[in-house]
Amino acid sequence: MIRSQLRVVKNIARAMSTPSEAVPTPKSAPKSGKLQFTLKTPKGTKDWAEKDMVIREAIFGQLSSLFKRHGGITLDTPVFELREILAGKYGEDSKLIYNLEDQGGELCSLRYDLTVPFARYVAMNNVQSIKRYHIAKVYRRDQPAMTKGRMREFYQCDFDIAGTYESMVPDAEVLSILVEGLTSLGIKDFKIKLNHRKILDGIFQIAGVKDEDVRKISSAVDKLDKSPWEVVKKEITVEKGQTEETANLIGEYVKLNGSLQEVHNTLSNDAAIQGNEKAMEGLKEIETLIGYVNAFGIQNYISFDLSLARGLDYYTGLIYEAVTAASAPPKNASELKEKSKKQKKDDDDASEYVGVGSIAAGGRYDNLVNMFAEASGKKSTSIPCVGVSFGVERLFSLIKQRVEQSDKVRPTATQVFVMAFGGGKDWTGYLPERMKVAKTLWENGIEAEYVYKSKANPRKQFDAAEKSGCPIAVILGKEEYLENKLRIKRLGPEFADDDGELVDAANLIPAVKEKLAQVHENGVDEITRLIKDL
């Protein structure tokens, strides 16, 4: 409020007396001549509050801790960037970029993702190596589909390792982070589909796809996560002019999936692969990866899936995507049609079924930073990167379903409600006394509240405590307090008959701490427990 509240109040008052030049939309017949407008957030945005906020903060807390455990440091970039930084980065999706109005000076746009600002930061500061995480909002002028969690303002949650390291070492750690992240959020039924750009490139070469056609064929294969093979094959042959033989050969390869070791073995014994330099490069990296993935004990989460093509053309190495069992792609065309129809009904946007199942994804991108460095006239330096992004809104929906029914999720962290009981004509209500006790609790790091009323009756104080969901009451009894005694009592229906225990005021803090240690269901711990699905 420092710079603002004064002005706000000042100017609202001013606006009330002199109607502003920015005339609000009249909605209904204004009462007493006042102008009216709708109180809402902009389309595709929302306020985060109450239980949602608690759940979201717990998710962010889990992921931040995870990233810190892996030596990650966080970076906070401005919410808008120079327009030229974003320009030309998102192709036809550039139309979704929010621009700031040209009010003189630099032209700016709201960030569209966290990856471009990260690459800008690394290139701008000549950073040679960094493990950074960033949990922040990004902006897209998309058609919002609230029910599916697609918003115009939404969170991304990225971890990336930039720097020149030994092959597959950071990649394996990012995969481990993916697994640790999802399991720490209580997501158990997921698998990571993994593929390697160089192997796919090799396969297209083997199948006889010309270099200039690789991109469009890759983009057809990319659709295998939402369409069955017969549809994709048709696109490859009819639409994209490849021979039946080429399509069939691609089809033979992309249907391969299994454990890293199995698919690695299959490919290693394939004469065509053996003869393809690119594919063999990729296969060698997979071999290296297997050792590290086994060291981390995450091999069972990974499915080497040659049909995964996301970002194939521009990722430079591993690509991966975590999907939950609940949202696996349809098995065949009729199931797809069924799903699409349902989706359409639910959401009026069937084309976006794809990717709903992806709850985290990423890959290696070795050329992005250098593109910024070169474009700004800096010396070309290769800063290879590998990263993963957790789909926060999607994870939020999954976790919310699981935890929101619990009455253990409460918006405040309050641990102690300070109350006073008494009566009679001389009863002051002990308000300053409650304040003193609360202050002592605060000074000792304990969350405490009391009713903002001199003479509050016991019922109202219990109701307020219950509403806050806090586990302990410290009670100032009219007589007891005069003898320097305080009563500590567990709250909740199961303790209705428990009178609590009387302690010396001097021992309040240790006694409260002991009681709190007995309380396993306190807000913060409980939400973490719920999030982790323990």
Add this chain to the structure above:
Amino acid sequence: MIRSQLRVVKNIARAMSTPSEAVPTPKSAPKSGKLQFTLKTPKGTKDWAEKDMVIREAIFGQLSSLFKRHGGITLDTPVFELREILAGKYGEDSKLIYNLEDQGGELCSLRYDLTVPFARYVAMNNVQSIKRYHIAKVYRRDQPAMTKGRMREFYQCDFDIAGTYESMVPDAEVLSILVEGLTSLGIKDFKIKLNHRKILDGIFQIAGVKDEDVRKISSAVDKLDKSPWEVVKKEITVEKGQTEETANLIGEYVKLNGSLQEVHNTLSNDAAIQGNEKAMEGLKEIETLIGYVNAFGIQNYISFDLSLARGLDYYTGLIYEAVTAASAPPKNASELKEKSKKQKKDDDDASEYVGVGSIAAGGRYDNLVNMFAEASGKKSTSIPCVGVSFGVERLFSLIKQRVEQSDKVRPTATQVFVMAFGGGKDWTGYLPERMKVAKTLWENGIEAEYVYKSKANPRKQFDAAEKSGCPIAVILGKEEYLENKLRIKRLGPEFADDDGELVDAANLIPAVKEKLAQVHENGVDEITRLIKDL
């Protein structure tokens, strides 16, 4: 990256082959025909990274904990609001609002503060009572003065209590939060200047200021925090047409300051005050406040200062502002001139000397929410509010000066560096083994890193550990590891001769935890210690 990285990489690559239509500014002769642009953040914005980020996060952590201790819940509103929500709220400062470009649909603007979105939320959701905190960025197209921490994108850190409560009870708690917040950040030499709108109103009435002149006289008095009385008096008489007598009478009152009790006593015994209804209302509230402030034991921080006039016309009750001793206002005109000159030299902006000293401020504003409710056609309901805002950027500068010299401030939270020592031709470097050990540490919540290299020599591993500043090494000795033994060693120059201790691999976690418990200087604790200036 989920939705974005793919597109980013895809489209950057596309942009590199087909130069974008949004042509970057050519800076120098482009090498090999490539277009160039400057890599920078927009004017008045910055990246938060490295130590700054650590310090800032620690400050936010302290303040969030504080707010939670007082039962606060956090609220996250969109970064932009409908333009009509902001319109007419900031008077002539409205020109500083960042508008989003009109790309069809609703017109929006970046939020200018957190108070208007808060009031919008409360009114929109018919919230009857809430204690909310919000730490977030706000946006002003001001002329940035980086050296003074004035940015176009900057953080606000607000705590507000909305709801109808007994007089002065929430106000006293907000004052306690102000004190607890500053002391928890190691700020010791501050005082809170406090005044009451109704008392000032009464004084102006007593002095003979006509009702229609109160605003402009109040605004003159407001300048007493940067100008001496003789300058303000001249403004009141010469510029604003009040009599010498009126000015002198105002001067007599506004020079009053002292403890709440002292100034209260003085005013209570003043016949003119006794005869003024408004002033007596305010004085009664001060009397109530004294009891609560004493209960919280914060009376010594407060100076009842009748010259404080901030927001006078539009705040409805208490107003307050915390200043540090270092930045007290100049005592007389010549000192002011001196300060201005110095300031000018330092900053080329002497007019902004004012307010630099204010590190937190707030007050009671009882009509803001209702204005929104009424403007949107809702039933008029009074939701009185009182709040405080911490000046994060200013606090950051103060704290940074204090802590940045410490080598204890490090960007990562890494606690353990996992190393392997060995040699000879058969030496594998134990990379997968280091990964396994790291994984065990991560699974037990311990921050761990290792060098991303198969055969890293001991020097390089120690260098990397030292660079991270982490306190403990877990060492896989070539022979020792084969016997299932690991070495745990403290890091740092003072432990150079300490070989550490050998533990069974099975006992690694308890042994590391024990060692970490001995380490009082670990990153997280140390930064908190530094921030709190313990």
